[in-house]
Amino acid sequence: MSDLQKRGRGQAAAAERPAMREALVAAAFRLFGERGFEQTTVDDIVTLAGVGRRSFFRHFPSKEDVVFPDHEGGLAAMTAYLADADDAGDPVEQVCDATRLVLRTYAANPAFSVQRYRLTRQVPGLRAYELSVVWRYERALADHLRARFAVRSDGALRADVIAAAVVAAHNHALRTWLRSGGEGDVEEAVDSALGYAAKTFGDGPGPAQAPVREEEVVVVVARRGTPMWRVVQGVESALEA
């Protein structure tokens, strides 16, 4: 065989992989929908997909993994994005943006996402699997924030709390959308939820979004003992006006 032929075959094998992966996922979800997750075996899946057992396990370590085929890729994309993030940027905005990367895999295929959501509600083992996936995302965000907050004495605490809050905001909007059966614009809903988290913890919009007019000042007058949230509300409306 010539080198060219070998290269040709290697390329064909590489191109065939995603197709086989997708065929396995499609076969698995069809069977999960028809008979339930527990009642479907890996043998059933490979028979329907027309491939061998070894092909299945080359793509997925277990039956649970076929339910979350995008998660390893999503985590890798998120980690790479944060590794490249600008040290001068708002770290809270950066972790919000990182969660938007993962959201795209849900938004790209609403029917699949909704079907998986229903499956994870029904099968406790899948719910547990999902919790560990979410925990790994949260750790990736917290690690980024810890590095950025390293100079603060409470940096690690802030990092853990903000990562948890950002993931909770993201998942609140995502779950609401999934429960609705995938109606409406999930990216808009997640933006709005992340906005709440970013406003709570972030430095607010930077100069790029809201040009500073240096000469202007805001004066807030409050009674001592005023609840902090009322003061913040007052300052916010003044600054945003």
Place this chain on the structure above:
Amino acid sequence: MSDLQKRGRGQAAAAERPAMREALVAAAFRLFGERGFEQTTVDDIVTLAGVGRRSFFRHFPSKEDVVFPDHEGGLAAMTAYLADADDAGDPVEQVCDATRLVLRTYAANPAFSVQRYRLTRQVPGLRAYELSVVWRYERALADHLRARFAVRSDGALRADVIAAAVVAAHNHALRTWLRSGGEGDVEEAVDSALGYAAKTFGDGPGPAQAPVREEEVVVVVARRGTPMWRVVQGVESALEA
């Protein structure tokens, strides 16, 4: 058998239960420490504890459950506490207090808590179990906050974010203490971490903690475009002065 004898036996059986439960937990942890979690069977545990297999499963549905013997009780205590909470109180302070109830079970037995922490780091199955336990705590807090925030249009989002942030703050301090081998005052460390979460989301100390002196006012002057956290910092130091 007379009614009195029956009652006597019933009481003895009830009193024997916690002791048997403790004996099973002690035997299990001794064996987990000596041979590892995976290499220990339920049969090994009941043999060492000197009881039958049925006694084990009366107390614990699985080998995983014996690692977290206090969690069902902790969750029940937390739920009962929140159900009784005063509707006029600060809901964020209430969920912080609810997590302190769970903390007591860790603080009451540092050696056991540290041993369990090390075990959950080593066994992925236990880590997954712990994540679902933490998720149930978080849901209990979020449910309380959702009910209290029901009038707000963003109430459910706030509830989910605050519950996640409070659990993350609690667990940050708890994990730091566990990693240190149980050195120092964990309740103090958790108070301080929860204080950060409460300050971020809560209404601040109410009149009972910080009497309002109505005549005093605080004036904050900030340039438009000042990052919100700087403004909050300024307001905080002014109000706390």
